[in-house]
Amino acid sequence: MLTRFPTLTMAALLLATSIPIAAAEPGTANKSAESAVKEEKLVAGFAEGEKAWAAFDKLIRAYETGDVVQLQSSLDPSMIGYQRLLDGARRDANALKQLRIHLFNSRVMAGPDVAVIETNWEKRFLGVSDLQAGKHSGRSMVLMHLDNNGWKFAAISGDNLFAGESGSLASLSFSKASAQISFGGFLTATAEVLDPDMAGKGSIQVEFLVANGDRAVFIFTETSPGKFVRASFPAGNKPITLNDQELDFTGSPASLPITLTMRYLDQNPGDGRPPSILSKTIPVTP
Amino acid sequence: MRGISVLARISLVAAMGTSSLFAYGMESDERILVAENSQVLSQWEGAGGQAPQIVPEPDGGTRIEWHGGIAWDKYVNKSTGGDTLTPQRSGSFYVAQVTSDLRGTGAGGDMSYFQFSGTHSNDRAVLSNPSQVGVFRIGRVGQAYKFEAGDVIANFSTLGANTPMRGLYGEGYLGKVYVGASAGVISESWEALADTAPRTSYLRNAYAAKIDLPVGETTHFFVTNQGYSDDASSGTPGTVAGGTIALADANGRNTTLGFSHQQGQFSLQGEVGTGNWQEAGQQSYSDHAVVLDGGYQLSTVTLRAGHHDIGTYYTSISALGGAGVNENYVNASWPAKSWLALNIDLRNSENKLAAPPSPATTPGSTVPPANTTGNSSKTDSGSLNANINIEAVPGLSSNLVYMETHGENSDGGGNSSKNHGAGLNYLYQSWNGSVNFQQSIITNTGTTASNGTTDTWNYLVGKTWSDGDQDTAPSWNLNLNLGFETANQALDSGAVTKGEKALVNLTAQHFKWGNLTAAYGYNTITSPLDGSKSRQRQYQIETAHSFAKQNRAGIKFYWQHSDSFTGAAFGYTEQKLGFQLSYAL
Numbered sequence: 067m068l069t070r071f072p073t074l075t076m077a078a079l080l081l082a083t084s085i086p087i088a089a090a091e092p093g094t095a096n097k098s099a100e101s102a103v104k105e106e107k108l109v110a111g112f113a114e115g116e117k118a119w120a121a122f123d124k125l126i127r128a129y130e131t132g133d134v135v136q137l138q139s140s141l142d143p144s145m146i147g148y149q150r151l152l153d154g155a156r157r158d159a160n161a162l163k164q165l166r167i168h169l170f171n172s173r174v175m176a177g178p179d180v181a182v183i184e185t186n187w188e189k190r191f192l193g194v195s196d197l198q199a200g201k202h203s204g205r206s207m208v209l210m211h212l213d214n215n216g217w218k219f220a221a222i223s224g225d226n227l228f229a230g231e232s233g234s235l236a237s238l239s240f241s242k243a244s245a246q247i248s249f250g251g252f253l254t255a256t257a258e259v260l261d262p263d264m265a266g267k268g269s270i271q272v273e274f275l276v277a278n279g280d281r282a283v284f285i286f287t288e289t290s291p292g293k294f295v296r297a298s299f300p301a302g303n304k305p306i307t308l309n310d311q312e313l314d315f316t317g318s319p320a321s322l323p324i325t326l327t328m329r330y331l332d333q334n335p336g337d338g339r340p341p342s343i344l345s346k347t348i349p350v351t352p
Numbered sequence: 353m354r355g356i357s358v359l360a361r362i363s364l365v366a367a368m369g370t371s372s373l374f375a376y377g378m379e380s381d382e383r384i385l386v387a388e389n390s391q392v393l394s395q396w397e398g399a400g401g402q403a404p405q406i407v408p409e410p411d412g413g414t415r416i417e418w419h420g421g422i423a424w425d426k427y428v429n430k431s432t433g434g435d436t437l438t439p440q441r442s443g444s445f446y447v448a449q450v451t452s453d454l455r456g457t458g459a460g461g462d463m464s465y466f467q468f469s470g471t472h473s474n475d476r477a478v479l480s481n482p483s484q485v486g487v488f489r490i491g492r493v494g495q496a497y498k499f500e501a502g503d504v505i506a507n508f509s510t511l512g513a514n515t516p517m518r519g520l521y522g523e524g525y526l527g528k529v530y531v532g533a534s535a536g537v538i539s540e541s542w543e544a545l546a547d548t549a550p551r552t553s554y555l556r557n558a559y560a561a562k563i564d565l566p567v568g569e570t571t572h573f574f575v576t577n578q579g580y581s582d583d584a585s586s587g588t589p590g591t592v593a594g595g596t597i598a599l600a601d602a603n604g605r606n607t608t609l610g611f612s613h614q615q616g617q618f619s620l621q622g623e624v625g626t627g628n629w630q631e632a633g634q635q636s637y638s639d640h641a642v643v644l645d646g647g648y649q650l651s652t653v654t655l656r657a658g659h660h661d662i663g664t665y666y667t668s669i670s671a672l673g674g675a676g677v678n679e680n681y682v683n684a685s686w687p688a689k690s691w692l693a694l695n696i697d698l699r700n701s702e703n704k705l706a707a708p709p710s711p712a713t714t715p716g717s718t719v720p721p722a723n724t725t726g727n728s729s730k731t732d733s734g735s736l737n738a739n740i741n742i743e744a745v746p747g748l749s750s751n752l753v754y755m756e757t758h759g760e761n762s763d764g765g766g767n768s769s770k771n772h773g774a775g776l777n778y779l780y781q782s783w784n785g786s787v788n789f790q791q792s793i794i795t796n797t798g799t800t801a802s803n804g805t806t807d808t809w810n811y812l813v814g815k816t817w818s819d820g821d822q823d824t825a826p827s828w829n830l831n832l833n834l835g836f837e838t839a840n841q842a843l844d845s846g847a848v849t850k851g852e853k854a855l856v857n858l859t860a861q862h863f864k865w866g867n868l869t870a871a872y873g874y875n876t877i878t879s880p881l882d883g884s885k886s887r888q889r890q891y892q893i894e895t896a897h898s899f900a901k902q903n904r905a906g907i908k909f910y911w912q913h914s915d916s917f918t919g920a921a922f923g924y925t926e927q928k929l930g931f932q933l934s935y936a937l
Contacts, residue, residue: 112419112451112467112469112487134755134771134792135753135771135773135790138735138755139737143656143658143681143683143697144645144656144658144681146510146643146660146662146672146673146674147674147677148679148699149679149701149703149731149733150677150701150728153703153727153728153757153759153769154727156757156769156771156792156794157794157796157799159792160792160794160841161799161801161802163849163851163877164875164877164888164916168439168477171480171484171541173469173484173486173487173541174486174487175486175489175505175516177507180505180507180514182515182516184516184540184541186480190438190439192877192886194801194802194841194843194880195801195802195845195847196881197877197879197881197884197922199436199437199922201435201436205540205552205553207515207671209514209671209672220671220672221671221672221674222671223671236598238598263725263727264723264725266796266799266802267723267725267798267799268801270723271721272720272721273720273721283720283721329720330720331720331721331723333705333707333722333723333725334676335599337553339602339667339675340629340664340665340667340676341664341705341722342599342600342631343599343600343631343719343720344598346598
C-alpha cells in the first residue's frame with residue numbers, strides 16, 4: 067500500500083519544469099522577507115510531518131528523473147557535503163537508467179522546525195552501458211528543515227539514497243552458508259560485494275582470511291553497477307604463504323572444517339562514519 | 353466548566369512515512385483530499401502547528417483537542433519478474449493505519465500532548481514486519497520549558513547532535529541561559545529496539561546536551577557535548593539481528609563550541625568541534641571539525657559564503673555533520689530587475705572519503721586493500737541560473753542554467769561535467785506549457801563506461817476547464833496534461849542510448865462527487881549493445897469520494913498497472929486493484 071507508483075516518476079518528469087521558475091517572479095525576495103515573521107511553533111502535528119514528506123518526495127522525483135538541476139535548486143548553499151551529493155547524483159543520473167525508488171518501513175517525525183524521515187529504500191535500475199538490471203538497497207535518515215518557504219532538504223545520513231558515492235554502506239554475501247573445497251583446485255562459493263560507492267570501477271580487491279592464518283587478496287569483477295562478484299577461489303593443501311592469491315589450508319583436509327572470513331574496506335560507508343571494515347565469515351568443509 | 357473542541361480530518365496517513373493516497377499518483381497537495389476537506393484541514397493546520405497559542409477557556413478550564421483517524425486498505429497484487437525488477441509480490445493484502453494527536457492546554461497556556469501513529473500490514477513490500485509504530489511521543493510544553501519522552505529529536509547543533517532518539521528530551525531557560533539535554537537509544541525503529549524485528553545497525557546508546565548563553569541582543573554562544581556507544585550484543589548472533597551487521601560496534605564522543613550573530617543585514621554562525629571515535633578491536637581516532645557560514649543583504653543582493661572542514665574521523669550524532677569534507681563556497685542571489693533574477697554559486701570542495709584511508713591500525717591487525725574510487729576527490733564548481741519574465745507576453749517566462757565542475761580523482765585521474773539548459777514556460781489563465789532543453793557532458797577517468805553527452809528535450813502542454821470565474825469558486829474542474837521527452841545519450845565509446853517518455857494525465861474534481869485521476873505513461877530505452885529496447889508502461893485510475901457528515905468518511909478505488917514488456921531480462925509486471933476506507937474520529 068505505502069509504495070510509490072512509477073507513474074509519479076513520469077508525472078514528475080513531464081509536469082514539473084526542469085528549471086525552477088520561482089525566482090523569476092517579481093518580488094519574490096520581498097515575499098520571503100514578509101513570511102519570515104511567523105509564530106513560534108513548539109509542538110508539530112502530523113500535518114507538518116506530511117508537508118515534510120511531500121517535500122522529500124519531490125527530491126526523489128528529481129533524482130529518479132535525473133534532474134540534477136532541480137535537485138540542486140532544493141539544496142541550501144550552506145549544506146555540508148553539497149558538492150559531494152551533487153557529484154554523486156550527477157554520476158547516478160548518467161549511469162543508471164529507468165530508475166525506480168521503492169520506499170518501505172517509512173516514518174516521519176516532525177519537530178517544531180526539523181523533521182526526520184526514516185525509511186528503507188530499494189533502487190532498481192538498468193546500467194547505461196549494457197542495460198543490465200541492478201538493485202541497491204539501504205536505509206536512510208533524512209533531515210528536513212522548515213524555513214520561511216516551507217520544508218527544505220537539510221541532510222541525509224545512513225545510506226545515501228540520492229547518490230551512491232555520497233556514502234552507502236556496502237554489503238557482503240556468500241551464496242551459501244558454507245563453502246566446499248576440492249584441493250588442488252578451487253573453493254566453490256560465490257562471494258559478492260555490493261557497494262554503490264564503487265559503481266563503474268569494473269573491479270575491486272577483497273581480502274580473505276583463513277582461520278589458520280593465511281591471507282589472500284582476490285579481484286572481484288563488476289557485473290552490474292556497484293555489484294562485484296567472484297565465484298571461485300584457487301585453493302591448495304600447502305604451507306601458508308601470505309598474499310599469494312591462493313587460499314592455503316595447511317594439513318587439510320584433516321584441519322577442516324575451518325572458517326573463512328571475507329573482509330572489505332568500505333572507505334565511504336555513510337552515516338557520518340569514517341572508513342570501516344566489513345567482514346563476513348563462513349565455514350569451509352571438505 | 354470544561355471546554356472541549358475536537359477537530360477532525362480525513363487524512364489518516366500523515367506520519368506513516370508513505371501515503372497510500374500519495375502513492376496512487378496524486379500530486380502531493382492533493383493526496384489528503386484537500387478539495388473536499390479544505391475547511392477541516394484549515395482548522396487542522398491552525399491547531400496542529402500552533403497549539404500553544406490556543407486560548408484557554410474563559411473560566412480557566414483545560415481545552416482538549418484530539419485529531420486522529422483510521423484508514424484501511426484492501427488490495428490484490430499480481431506481480432512477475434522477481435526481486436531485482438519489482439518489489440511487489442502477488443497476493444491479497446491489507447494495510448491498516450491509525451493516528452492520534454491528543455492535546456490539552458491548561459489555563460496558563462502550558463500544553464500536554466500525546467501523539468501516536470501505527471501501521472499494520474501483511475504486505476512485506478510495505479512493512480518488513482507486520483506492525484510498525486510510526487510515532488509514540490508524550491510531552492509537556494510551556495513558554496520556557498519542554499519535556500518529551502518516546503520519539504524525540506535531539507536538535508542542538510550542526511556538529512553536535514541532530515538526530516532522532518527513542519528516549520527522553522528536556523529543555524528550558526535558567527534566566528536567559530538555555531539548557532537542553534536528551535538521552536536514549538538511536539535505533540532503526542521501536543520494533544528493532546524491542547528485538548521483534550531484524551536490525552541492520554547496532555542499538556546505539558546516546559546522550560547530548562547543550563547550553564546556550566546570549567550576549568547582548570545579537571549574539572549567542574553555545575557549548576554542546578554528546579556521546580554514544582553501540583550495544584555490541586545487539587548485533588551478535590543469537591539476537592534477532594542474527595549477525596547481519598558486518599560492521600564492528602563503535603563508540604564516540606565530542607564537544608563543540610559555537611556562536612551565532614545577527615546584526616542588521618549581516619549574520620554569521622560558526623562552530624568548532626573535536627571528537628574521538630573507536631571501532632571495537634581497532635585503534636582510537638581523534639579528529640576535529642570547523643564550520644563557518646555567513647550572510648549579508650547588500651541592497652537587493654543576498655550574499656552567502658562559508659567554510660566547512662570536517663575531518664575524516666570526526667564523529668558526532670548529527671545528521672548535518674557528515675565526515676571527510678572540506679569545502680568553501682560563495683553564493684549570490686540577485687533579483688536584478690523586475691523581470692530578471694540571477695543566482696550564482698562558486699565552490700571548492702574536497703571529498704576526503706574518495707581517497708584511500710590511511711591503513712593505521714593496532715599492531716598485528718590487518719587492513720584489507722584500499723580500492724580507489726571514481727569519486728571526485730577535489731572539485732571546483734560553478735553554476736549560474738537566470739530566470740526571466742518576458743513581460744510582453746503575460747504568463748511567459750524563460751530559464752537559463754549553466755553548471756560546470758572540474759575535479760581530480762584520488763588515483764590521479766580527473767573528472768568534469770557540464771550542464772547547460774534553457775527553457776520556455778507558459779502559465780496563463782487555463783493554459784500551461786513548457787519546452788526545455790538540457791545538455792549534460794560527463795567525463796571521468798575512473799568510470800569511463802558511462803562517459804558521454806546527453807541531450808534532453810522536454811515538452812508539456814496542459815489545460816484546465818472549470819465552471820468558476822474570477823468571482824465564483826468552481827464546483828468542478830478538469831485538468832489534462834500531455835508530455836513528451838527524448839533523451840539521447842552518446843557514450844564516448846561510440847555507443848548510443850536513446851530514451852523516450854510520454855505521459856497523459858487527467859484529473860477531475862467535483863465538490864460533491866469527489867476526485868478522479870487517470871494517467872498513462874510510456875518509457876523506452878534503447879540498448880547501446882544491440883539496439884534492443886526496454887519498454888515500460890504505467891496505467892493508473894483512481895477515484896475518491898467523501899461522504900457527507902463533515903466529510904469525515906471517505907472511500908477510494910484504485911487500479912494500477914506497470915510493466916516492462918521487452919524480453920525476459922527486463923520483464924516485470926505489477927498490478928494492483930484495491931480500495932480504501934477512511935474515517936476521521
